[in-house]
């Protein structure tokens with residue numbers, strides 16, 4: 680397993696492209712494998728190799744659609760909204776842990792470069808065992824940060840956004856489906872998914 684060279688628990692303000700900073704955040708030189716925690720698109724778009732995977736959770740973090748996406752599910756002019764984790768005492772975020780080789784972070788750093796930093800955290804597996812792991816978290820105040828908004832405003836923004844990876848709407852609906860498949864209740868994501876599933880008015884907007 681990896682050893683950390685940076686505590687990583689304090690939010691760090693990052694520029695939009697986090698590839699260079701992420702390469703400096705952990706020392707994988709003695710690690711044969713590392714646990715990666717996925718909680719957003721990493722749940723359903725698994726375009727990286729892994730050795731095994733297991734449902735897991737992280738304590739003290741809540742999933743929120745508060746990060747802007749200029750590169751996957753939106754554009755610089757019309758950013759979409761994608762998931763990040765925000766510190767929240769008492770919250771538990773359910774996701775998927777993937778055991779990956781350190782080299783896999785080369786691709787993950789590219790995929791998650793829009794404001795996400797590799798964060799050290801503790802994963803809890805279904806049987807209660809724990810392990811050190813890493814999640815990509817976009818901290819408050821990063822250059823692509825959008826922050827909180829009402830469910831209706833988030834749904835409206837999501838409904839109108841699309842980028843190179845497809846419609847923002849599909850990101851949220853696929854995330855909601857993946858969470859249901861995991862048996863994870865997430866009122867924030869489910870509320871926005873429900874709004875997106877409502878019939879639209881003639882202008883293509885949410886009713």
Ligand code: SIN
Nearest residue numbers: 717718719720721815
């Ligand atoms: C994740 O899925 O773990 C990170 C956020 C995302 O790519 O949607």
